[in-house]
Amino acid sequence: MAYRATGRRESEPITQELKVLLVEDSRTYALALSRRLETELQLPIVVCQSLNELHEVVTEDRAAFTLAVVDLNLPDAPRGEAIDFTVQRGIPTIVHTASFDIETRNRIMERDVIDYVPKDSAFTLETVVGTARRALGNRQTRILVVDDTSATRKLLAHMLKVQQYEVIEVASGDEALALLKDDPDIKLVVSDYYMPDMDGYELTRRIRREFASDRLRLIGVSSSSDRMVSVGFLKAGANDFISMPFIPEELQCRIASNVETLEQLEQLHSLASRDALTGLFNRRHFFANAGRLIEEAQAKKRKSAVAILDIDDFKQLNDSHGHDFGDRALANVARCLAQSVEGSGHLLARIGGEEFAILFPGVDAKAAMRLSDHIRLDVSHETLTVGGQQVTLTASIGVAEIDGAGNFDQQLIAADRALYAAKREGRNCVRLAG
Known part of the structure; x- marks a missing residue:
């Protein structure tokens, strides 16, 4: 384990292997969490206990970190300055915090963080590890965002990229259908309802003619207050619906739920098509x-x-x-x-x-x-x-x-x-x- 305490010698080598950065001032908690992260993620963990140490480590090795798990409040960073530091340097960041309320939530969500995990239960370690594993796994998932309004499309794409998904943007249903035909790696489509060439219902129906739900998930979005819009999407074959303006946590959870469902279905298909002894197709x-x-x-x-x-x-x-x-x-x-x-x-x-x-x-x-x-x-x-x-x-x-x-x-x-x-x-x- 690459456990790094205060007072690291300048002669210590800087590895080029990607690592996970853990910023936590409690030695006991940091040791327990770093062990769990290293075991589950199979990546070295570098632990910092202060903002000052974080500056030192990242300045010397800024491109080496694939993920950061950062405590909201540190003795020398009581207002989330450590989060700002990792986010500004392009390190995908998960926040964990001992105190949590609406004001704290709002402070955290002002930053482009992957997620936050309160330290308020016996399952906190499992939750942090699961969030980190999901964030790394999201990089293998390609999502297509369909919306003719550039500002909305780019906002949604940005929120998904923060979650580490690979995102492709198109402005019309026709573009979406053409792209899906040529790119079999797209796993999920997020489509607006109001679009000039074809609305979200029609796009959903056309997608469903070619792709079953166990191959491609589809989520409808709309700013309409008409509750029947969600019904229309679901009747057309969508798997879910999200209202705008987006609540980041809701968007995150609904996207993650559909991706996890697709992964589970793929695992079931694999089990059904594989020989148990040899692992070959059956x-x-x-x-x-x-x-x-x-x-x-x-x-x-x-x-x-x-x-x-x-x-x-x-x-x-x-x-x-x-x-x-x-x-x-x-x-x-x-x-x-x-x-x-x-x-x-x-x-x-x-x-x-x-x-x-x-x-x-x-x-x-x-x-x-x-x-x-x-x-x-x-x-x-x-x-x-x-x-x-x-x-x-x-x-x-x-x-x-x-x-x-x-x-x-x-x-x-x-x-x-x-x-x-x-x-x-x-x-x-x-x-x-x-």
């Missing part, structure tokens, strides 16, 4: 996505190929060395296969037992045979130790070309027949379907 995911990839290749006038891979003598190895060995063998081969196809665009899955399937979209039989032989060779370098004995793993592979004739099931059967031909011809080889 049979259902393979068959659900193979057709689309083949069609995309065919639209470009390109053939595809599919390979079925089977670990040689797996039943015998399993019976001889036990099921734990079999699980290790499957995990090792899966890791090897994943490394072999990483970044290639090929679809890899465990489709049952010791069988794996690889779809090569846009790759003809000759190229697929060459790739499959490289994969076979990679697997043959895998060894496992059991009872002091080294056991070498090998695999047989059958390949079939997909040229648009016949359905995918028939081509899988052809690849399976080629696999059994490889088994008959001595194993640890690749054969092409005739």
Whole structure:
């Protein structure tokens, strides 16, 4: 832990690794919180106990801090001067404070801080750590703001950027639809109601025709006092609604809630599409996505190929060395296969037992045979130790070309027949379907 107390020697090195800055005058509280932050965030923590020490540390290493957790009141900074210091230097800041009331809240929210956490419960440490983790995670979330009024759009974008989100701004529904088509990384859309080309309801309906709620969240906003505006957004397919003028805490909580919901849905989809033992895609995911990839290749006038891979003598190895060995063998081969196809665009899955399937979209039989032989060779370098004995793993592979004739099931059967031909011809080889 990079715990830094008053009186740091000038000879101490300044690391280039990003760190979290904790400003807290209570040694006991600072020690407890810094340990929790370091454990949860896996980043070094630098602790300052005064504004004077904060000046020294940040002046020497101003670009090294990815986040600051700052006490509102310090002995030499009783009015939040430490917060002003970190915010003005562009360090994203979370405030924690021992005293809290409306006046304190207003003092804090005058600054561009991520959030504030009162030290008023047994869960304060967990809350600070959770807020810090969320702020760092927000940097992976891209939000699209749609509003034809520049001032409102820029205000909302600024508030979201303070929360560490990546924000894109557009002034119309047409621009929003075009951007969503080209940018699959956008996770959330915040749209105004009154816009000249299409209102927020119509934009919401058009978005929902293309993107389900488990892929893209949508929040409507409006300054209208008509309560039916929120109803209109929700009926059109929005996930939430926020009235303007914005209350920063409400905006923060509603955005965070929708982002967290989307993350939870993505985790559920991942669990449903992954094999528990190997972490590879499962049979259902393979068959659900193979057709689309083949069609995309065919639209470009390109053939595809599919390979079925089977670990040689797996039943015998399993019976001889036990099921734990079999699980290790499957995990090792899966890791090897994943490394072999990483970044290639090929679809890899465990489709049952010791069988794996690889779809090569846009790759003809000759190229697929060459790739499959490289994969076979990679697997043959895998060894496992059991009872002091080294056991070498090998695999047989059958390949079939997909040229648009016949359905995918028939081509899988052809690849399976080629696999059994490889088994008959001595194993640890690749054969092409005739």
